[in-house]
Amino acid sequence: MADLLIELFSEEIPARMQARAGEDLKKRMTDGLVEAGLTYAGAHALTTPRRLTLAIEDLLEHSPTVREERKGPKVGAPDKAIEGFLRGAGVSRDQLKERDTPKGAVYFATIEKPGRPAAEIIAEVLEDTIRNFPWPKSMRWGAGSLRWVRPLHSILCLLTREDGSEVVALNIDGIKSGDSTAGHRFMAPARFSVTGFEDYAAKLKRAFVELEPKEREAAIWQDATNQAFASGLEVVDDKGLLAEVAGLVEWPVVLMGSIDAEFLDLPPEVLQTSMKEHQKFFSVKNPKTGRIEKFITVANRETADDGATILAGNQKVLSARLADAKFFWENDLRIAKSEVGMEGWLESLGNVTFHNKLGTQAARIDRIAALAREIAPIVGADADLAEQAAKVAKADLSSEMVYEFPELQGLMGRYYAEAAGLPQDVANACQQHYSPLGPSDEVPAEPVSVAVALADKIDTLTGFWAIDEKPTGSKDPYALRRAALGVIRLVLENGLKLCLSILLTEHGAKVAYKALTLEHQNLATERSQLLKQITKAQEALADKDRERVDAQLSVISNRMVHIEENYFEQKGFIHLGRKLAPNLLSFFHDRLKVFLRDQGIRHDVIDACIAMEGNDDLTLLVKRARALEEFMSSEDGGNLLQGFKRANNILSQAEEKDGVEYSYGADKKFIEDAAEAALFDALAAGEGAISSAIEAEDFAAAMGGMAALRAPVDAFFEAVQVNSDNSVVRRNRLNLLSQIRKVCGQVADLSRIEG
Amino acid sequence: MPPKGKDMTQTTAPRSFQEIILRLQTYWASKGCAILQPYDMEVGAGTFHPATTLRSLGSKPWAAAYVQPSRRPTDGRYGENPNRLQHYYQYQVLIKPSPPELQELYLGSLQAIGVDMELHDIRFVEDDWESPTLGAWGLGWEVWCDGMEVSQFTYFQQVGGHDCHPVSGELTYGLERLAMYILGVDHVMDMPFNDPQSPQPLSYGDIFKQTEEEYARWNFDVANTEVLLRHFEEAEAECASILSQEHIDPKTNKRIIMAHPAYDQCIKASHIFNLLDARGVISVTERQAYIGRVRTLAKQCADAFVQTEAGGFTNESAA
Known part of the structure; x- marks a missing residue:
């Protein structure tokens, strides 16, 4: 057994790629070694900005010998065939064995692949790993053709045994493997040799390199919180930033600095974003006031002045940055408070394209405002407020602050709307209408925000459906799945009764019409440009080009005529909405299934409910599904389902055989058996009870009605033979079964339920 | 690879904008670069100089360094913003093929202009460069000194749609910002252009305040x-x-x-x-x-x- 140490030493690896690269190195190496027969006890990947390190423990020193038997030609086959087989198997004639098989005597050869020393295998696997490393982006350098994330400088590859260590020889495009590495770029740049992992890690630590990213993270966090605590402050938690910062340093040194007083009145989110995005600083806040008062920066070295120069420099850079932010903030506030107010920002959104097939942001905002107004009464919001909120909700996209920090969209809108003296509901909607952004993001509950949030998402969805940009597989560039889930959660968590079909059809029609108009306009422009080109270059245009332009022109004209005839000349354009709405609704149902499955509702139960009318009322649909799920997991439910399936099967077979539908209802006078009579009565009573329960959307009662059917159904099948010799009796019984299907069918399509 | 000159470890602090430029010129000359003069046309960045764009193409070795006056009309602020100018200077180094010790060479240049490596925190932070106008891209870093971006460091992968073989290493220093940092100046117009002790001391503002105003007006409203x-x-x-x-x-x-x-x-x-x-x-x-x-x-x-x-x-x- 031996231990293997590998270090790939390069110029600075982007922080965001390090963790993944460590894992990839480990996986590719261990997979390759195991495949070649070298098993091991443990493997551990470590990364710093300049190195990927892999330590493998207890690796076999030799791969085992493998024997494989290969079947050859029949005994007595022509010599040529036998010689060919010998060549292929790499054995001589006297090594062949004869053995009887059902087809007669056949030659067999045993091929022995001798094991190989570990070093040989490691060298091959490592070279393959380096040459085919899955970096998200890689590059060449100098005059070579090797690719790595940044120039690769040295390879350490060492096999260590109890009696010493051995360099695994490797030469990749002139980079030769060895047993040495270098310390910290500035604090201990000299190269040194190592004898194994422990020696390596210990010497690196003395050379100011902390190898383990988690250790660097822990050290940074502990030191940062301690320093903040000593000043009665606390560090704002940010795991992503911590991981990134730990990937920028080999020897973290935490320094805490102050923010100039003139910037302390900026919104805390602005301070935090500016410091994080530009400087990778942690924010340090006063827990009593919630204000951010200091920052933490992490340097990559110790200095004789204990970081004083570094801190002063960072502080200066921060001040320049915050001066920018302050300038944006004050400028934006001035505009928001001015007479023009946020309207001015809206106007400039007329020049911003949302999507080239869907027009400008301003046009989109107009549509959202109209839709928000329509939705308002359904969600209990004031229609004027909802419309106003939708109008200003995206105005902050024109502000300087959001231009600089796009991630502050919405939040800045709220600040500016407040400054402009707009109603609080409207200001809140600016911030909340983007929510919920993910499955765990909070769902807005204020009616005005809910109206705008729904309108925003429905406009997005219908828009991309209209131009046929639906998500496919893992591709969802416009985050449409998220938008649909957003609508679902907004509806469910606010218990809204929303007829999605109508909204999707009507709004979809508007958006689709807009998209077609836009396409028509664009085609017209393109056509006139082409025509201009032709006249301008009448003579100069070669025949070949002329043909190409003509062909292009006729494609354009055909499409324009198609749009005119098929869409514009019809009265109204609701048909455009009818075309896209059903497909979009089933997209919602798919998202809903995923959402409910995570909450433990079976997909077949949801399917059984989706098959019912009113499935565009998601609240109702989910209520039904929950009640059904509960009923189906009860004993009554399970048994009733069996009864229903049995009835359904008998009925379907009979209907197919007889070529008629037994849906007239049973007649009491043909009933012969007591169990039959009991079922008849139970169904008559159940039908009324269940239908009125469904009417009242009281699904618990409906399920109660279903449960009451279980005993009579069971008893019926116990006592009665449906296929009686008497055809009248048989027909009547089939009609009775049909009644079971009809009564149960009021609740859900039980035929879709499995089991 | 350029021949190695003797290392310039300048420990004294420079006193003016021009001294920083002169030290960079001397340093890169000592490292074997041809010191070129600015290109005589209006460009947006030093990369546009044919000594970079065109010379990064093809197989012939190359090593050049130069100052390039650069114009970004949209950045004009009438000379009032402490950091933004519509006309500014970039220092540009291009070496093909990129030498293995390019990072060390670069750090040497910082030392040459008075950055004490023992006191400052220098970091290479991922920043991939792309110029849609030049059909060019490369991978590299922005170099941070105490949290401030002082240079752009790029290994060219493609220029004008052509794969770069061999690869050029490009270093771009934003001279005003770097000099302001080293000289400890807060407003670019206050920066000493020549030695403040000279008989006729001139600040950056003495030379460029008026032109910034003139060009800002022309760029934004009159052109x-x-x-x-x-x-x-x-x-x-x-x-x-x-x-x-x-x-x-x-x-x-x-x-x-x-x-x-x-x-x-x-x-x-x-x-x-x-x-x-x-x-x-x-x-x-x-x-x-x-x-x-x-x-x-x-x-x-x-x-x-x-x-x-x-x-x-x-x-x-x-x-």
Whole structure:
């Protein structure tokens, strides 16, 4: 057994790629070694900005010998065939064995692949790993053709045994493997040799390199919180930033600095974003006031002045940055408070394209405002407020602050709307209408925000459906799945009764019409440009080009005529909405299934409910599904389902055989058996009870009605033979079964339920 | 690889903007770079100098360093913003093939201009470079000194649509910002341009405050957009016309491909586009189209350059 140490030493690896690269190195190496027969006890990947390190423990020193038997030609086959087989198997004639098989005597050869020393295998696997490393982006350098994330400088590859260590020889495009590495770029740049992992890690630590990213993270966090605590402050938690910062340093040194007083009145989110995005600083806040008062920066070295120069420099850079932010903030506030107010920002959104097939942001905002107004009464919001909120909700996209920090969209809108003296509901909607952004993001509950949030998402969805940009597989560039889930959660968590079909059809029609108009306009422009080109270059245009332009022109004209005839000349354009709405609704149902499955509702139960009318009322649909799920997991439910399936099967077979539908209802006078009579009565009573329960959307009662059917159904099948010799009796019984299907069918399509 | 000169470990602090430039010139000269002069046309960045764009193409080794005055009309602030200028200086180094010790060479240059490596925190932070106008991209870093970006460090992978073989290493220093940091100045206009002890001390503002105002006014409000639009079209047409000429000059009977004159027209078109942008007459959609047109020119110039001797063309490679 031996231990293997590998270090790939390069110029600075982007922080965001390090963790993944460590894992990839480990996986590719261990997979390759195991495949070649070298098993091991443990493997551990470590990364710093300049190195990927892999330590493998207890690796076999030799791969085992493998024997494989290969079947050859029949005994007595022509010599040529036998010689060919010998060549292929790499054995001589006297090594062949004869053995009887059902087809007669056949030659067999045993091929022995001798094991190989570990070093040989490691060298091959490592070279393959380096040459085919899955970096998200890689590059060449100098005059070579090797690719790595940044120039690769040295390879350490060492096999260590109890009696010493051995360099695994490797030469990749002139980079030769060895047993040495270098310390910290500035604090201990000299190269040194190592004898194994422990020696390596210990010497690196003395050379100011902390190898383990988690250790660097822990050290940074502990030191940062301690320093903040000593000043009665606390560090704002940010795991992503911590991981990134730990990937920028080999020897973290935490320094805490102050923010100039003139910037302390900026919104805390602005301070935090500016410091994080530009400087990778942690924010340090006063827990009593919630204000951010200091920052933490992490340097990559110790200095004789204990970081004083570094801190002063960072502080200066921060001040320049915050001066920018302050300038944006004050400028934006001035505009928001001015007479023009946020309207001015809206106007400039007329020049911003949302999507080239869907027009400008301003046009989109107009549509959202109209839709928000329509939705308002359904969600209990004031229609004027909802419309106003939708109008200003995206105005902050024109502000300087959001231009600089796009991630502050919405939040800045709220600040500016407040400054402009707009109603609080409207200001809140600016911030909340983007929510919920993910499955765990909070769902807005204020009616005005809910109206705008729904309108925003429905406009997005219908828009991309209209131009046929639906998500496919893992591709969802416009985050449409998220938008649909957003609508679902907004509806469910606010218990809204929303007829999605109508909204999707009507709004979809508007958006689709807009998209077609836009396409028509664009085609017209393109056509006139082409025509201009032709006249301008009448003579100069070669025949070949002329043909190409003509062909292009006729494609354009055909499409324009198609749009005119098929869409514009019809009265109204609701048909455009009818075309896209059903497909979009089933997209919602798919998202809903995923959402409910995570909450433990079976997909077949949801399917059984989706098959019912009113499935565009998601609240109702989910209520039904929950009640059904509960009923189906009860004993009554399970048994009733069996009864229903049995009835359904008998009925379907009979209907197919007889070529008629037994849906007239049973007649009491043909009933012969007591169990039959009991079922008849139970169904008559159940039908009324269940239908009125469904009417009242009281699904618990409906399920109660279903449960009451279980005993009579069971008893019926116990006592009665449906296929009686008497055809009248048989027909009547089939009609009775049909009644079971009809009564149960009021609740859900039980035929879709499995089991 | 450039020959190694003796290391310049300057420990004294520079006292003026020009001293920093002079030290960079001396340092890179000592490392074997040809010290070129600025290109005599308006460009948006040092990368546009043909000594970078064109010379990064083809197989011939190259090592050059130069100051390039650069113009970004949209960044004009009438000389009032402490950090923003419509006219500023970049220091540019391009070495092909990129030497293995390029990072160390670069750090040496910081030392040469007075950055004490023992006191400062220098970091290489991921920053991939892409120029849609030049059809170029590369991987590298922005270099941070105590949290401030002081340089851009790039390994060119593609220029003008051509893969770079060998790869050039490009270093770009934003001279004003770097100098302000080293000299401890808060407003660019207050920065000493020459030695403050000289008989006639001049600040950056003495030299550029007025011009910043003049150009800001012209860039934003006065430049005749119709004329500019026409110039753009003309430059585009001239570039195409130059490149459409036969390779053999009928007068001298020599093979003369006019890659550089054509590239001048590309530079011109690019600058005119920047001016039009500053005048606010280019819409968001048009913007992409203009950038695409300049890129087409840049690519055609690159195609032409690799057909020239400087671009690595030999009679064998033609065969």
